[in-house]
Amino acid sequence: MNMKTTRIKKTTWVAVASLGILIAVVLNGCMESKMVAAKSGAQLWAENCQRCHNTPSPASFSHDQWVTVGMHMQTRAQLTDKERQKIVAFLSQ
C-alpha cells in the first residue's frame, strides 16, 4: 500500500514537473525572438502579404483605409497584432 502511494506520488510529481516545464517552454516560446522583434514593417510586409497575394503598393490606400485593410487581413491570415501594426505603419508612410 505504501509502495503504491509512493509510486503515485512520484508519478504525480513527474507529471506536474513535466507540465510545468511544458508551460514554461510554451510561455517562453510565445515571446518573439529578438530577430523577429527587430523586423521592420517593410520586411513584414514583404514576407507576409505574398503568402497569399502580391505585395500591395503603399499608394493603393490612405492611412485610414490601411488601418481597416490591416484588420481585415488579420482576420484572413491570422497575422499577429505586432505584425499588423508594423505593416500598417509602413504602408501608411
Next chain:
Amino acid sequence: MKTAKKALSVAIFACLFTANIARAQQTAADSALMDRVTALEQQVADQKPGESHFMVVGLATFGFVSTKTTFNPLTGAPQVVKTNSLADADRYELSPMLLWRHDNKFLVEFEPSFDGTSVGVNWANVSYFAAPGLVIHGGYFVLPFGIYSKRLAAGWIDKVASDPVGFDLPGTDFGIGVSGGYPLGSMKWSYDVSLTNGLQLLPDGELQNAGVVDNNTNKTITGRLALLPLSNSSLEIGVSALFGGVADAGSSFSNANTNMYAADLSFVHTFNPFLINIKGQYNWMNVNRQNYISPVDSSAYSFNNRSTSAFGQISVRPVGVDNKFLKNVELAYRYISYNTPANSTWGSNYSENNIGLDYWLSWRTVLKLTYGKTHSVSNSSTALGGMPGITDTNNIYLQFSMEF
C-alpha cells in the same frame, strides 16, 4: 578705428550666426512638433468611430471559355459537345466588399456577389478585436477548413482561371468563432475555430450548407491550427477538422454526422530571380453509414459515403529580372483529384490538370490564359439510374480579374 569696425563686424556676424542657428533649431523643433501633432491627430482619428472608416473594395472577374466535352459511355458512340461562353457562374463575378470599422476594436465585413445569374452573399460578419491574438467574430463567414476557400479563391489571387473541383465544402455558414496568431520564438502559430449551424445531408447522401434556418439542434465545430516554422513566414503547414450532425430533425437520418479532416501547405520564397509559390490541400470527408432511398424504386440502399479531394499547385514568376514585361509574367500549374463514393448516384473519380500563363497588369490586376483538361470516370450505380462512362473535357480560358 579700424579695430573698432572689425570688432563691430565680428559682433554683427556672431549675432547673425547665432540667430540663424537659433532659427534653424526653432524650425527643426517646430517641424518635429508638427510631426508629433500630426501623428497624434492620426492616432485620435483612428480611434474615432464614424463614416470616415467606411470603405469599399472588392473584386471583378470576367472572361471567356471554350470547352469541348466528350462522353464515352460503356456501350455506344461517344457524345461530343462544344461550347464557347463569354461568361457563366465560373467566369464572371462582381463582388464589392464593404468594410467598416468602429475605432480599432470592431470590423464589419459584408460582401454581396453577382455571378451572372443571381445575387448572393459571400460573407457578412462582425469581428471584435478583443485582445492581442484574440479576434472574436460572429455572423456568416467562411469556415476555417484548409486554405483555399478562405485565402486563395478570389479571382485576382487564384493563379489559374477555374476553381478546383471538390473544395466547395464546408464553405460558408452562420455562427461564431475565434481566431488569432502568436509568435513562437522565431516561429509563429495560429488558430481559427468556429461553432456553426452545420451541414445538411441530402436524400442522395451529398452534403450542403443548412442555411440560416438550421435543420437540427446540433452544432458543428470546425477548426484549423497552423504552424509557420521558418522565421521569414515562407512556410505554413495547417491541419483542419470538422465535426457535426447533418440530419434534418425528425428525418430517417436522425443519427447522421460527418467528420472531415484537411491538411494544407503553403510555401512562398524568392530564389532570385524567381518567386516560387507552392500551395496544396488534401480533404477527407466522411458521413457515417446511412440508408438512402433509391430514386428508381424507392428501396433502401447504402454505400460508404466517403470523399477525398486534393490539389497541388506551383507557380513561378521571374520577379528579379530587369525586363519589365518578363517580371510580370507568371507560369502556373495545378493538379486536382476528387473522388466521390462508388455505388452512390453521384460517384466518380475525377482528375484535372491546369496550366496557366498569367500577366500581372498591377499587383492586383491580372490577365490569365489557362488550359485545363479534366478526366472523370463515373462509378455511380446503374441500379440507381447512374450512367457509367468516361467524361473528358478540354477547356481554354481567357480571364481578366482585378481587386478594386
